[in-house]
Amino acid sequence: MTFQQYLMLFLLIMMALAFPYYIRANVKTRLRKCNEKNDIEGSLKILDGRLYSYLFGKYAVLWGKIQLFMATNDMERLAETLNAVIDGRFSKKEKNQAISTTFFFFVDAQDKEMWEKQLKFLKDSAKAEEYEFDRAMFRMLVDHSATEDDVEIIKEKLDALKNVKGNHSSQIGIMEYMLGVHYSDNGNKHEAKRYLRDARLHLKDTPYHSKIKKML
Numbered sequence: 001m002t003f004q005q006y007l008m009l010f011l012l013i014m015m016a017l018a019f020p021y022y023i024r025a026n027v028k029t030r031l032r033k034c035n036e037k038n039d040i041e042g043s044l045k046i047l048d049g050r051l052y053s054y055l056f057g058k059y060a061v062l063w064g065k066i067q068l069f070m071a072t073n074d075m076e077r078l079a080e081t082l083n084a085v086i087d088g089r090f091s092k093k094e095k096n097q098a099i100s101t102t103f104f105f106f107v108d109a110q111d112k113e114m115w116e117k118q119l120k121f122l123k124d125s126a127k128a129e130e131y132e133f134d135r136a137m138f139r140m141l142v143d144h145s146a147t148e149d150d151v152e153i154i155k156e157k158l159d160a161l162k163n164v165k166g167n168h169s170s171q172i173g174i175m176e177y178m179l180g181v182h183y184s185d186n187g188n189k190h191e192a193k194r195y196l197r198d199a200r201l202h203l204k205d206t207p208y209h210s211k212i213k214k215m216l
Contacts (some may be wrong), residue, residue: 024055035068043068059085059094066098073207075109078102082114086121096125103134104174107141115142133157140182154178173202177212184215 027046034042046052047064062085069078085098099118106114115138122131136150158175161168180196183189193216200212 023051027052027055031064035071038072040068040072058088059090062088063094063098066102070102070105071206073105075105075111078105079111079114086117092125095121100126100130100134104137104141104178107138110142137178140178144185146182151179151182169202169204170206173199173206173208176202177208180212180215 031043031046031052034046044065047061047068052064053061062081065081066078066085069075069081082098082102085095099121103115103118103122106118119134119138122134126134133153136146136153139150140146140154154175158172158179161172161175176195176199180192180194180199183192183195196212196216200209200216203209203212
């Protein structure tokens with residue numbers, strides 16, 4: 001085999017190895033652009049396509065939908081997708097990620113059937129500190145029985161997240177919103193406004209922005 005033939009074979013092998021990465025990057029870019037344009041149907045078309053499932057797996061499809069429905073506050077389809085994760089043959093780690101990430105939304109929506117199902121799973125699978133955080137959230141937003149310990153749990157989590165690199169605006173905003181609701185329920189208008197104003201900034205371009213605006 002000549003040098004040119006070896007070179008051609010090498011190039012063909014490299015192209016074959018690089019092609020799947022190119023396809024994956026292309027599909028992710030298309031999905032990101034649809035999400036940025038709030039093209040819900042376009043995003044769903046990509047996620048429901050055979051290619052996305054083949055490249056990234058079934059859980060990635062459902063996880064993509066979960067993120068999409070959280071961003072649009074589509075609680076009906078969010079519940080449907082989360083149930084598919086809970087009832088599906090996925091790892092405990094994957095189920096825990098989906099349940100803990102969506103827990104706030106069902107608690108805030110007062111969806112008893114869903115948050116009871118989530119708490120039951122988290123009690124057996126989540127780390128102790130994660131479960132305590134979710135319980136504190138529940139007491140703060142559902143039965144309004146949050147203690148000072150619960151408030152400290154949320155504040156500690158909030159302070160820690162502010163020091164983590166990356167864009168965590170939505171998570172920060174949600175915790176600020178929770179604290180704002182708590183202080184509003186307990187008649188502390190000054191602290192309620194302080195946290196809700198910060199939450200409104202961090203939750204800009206989400207359904208919670210207008211909700212918080214009405215509360216202020």
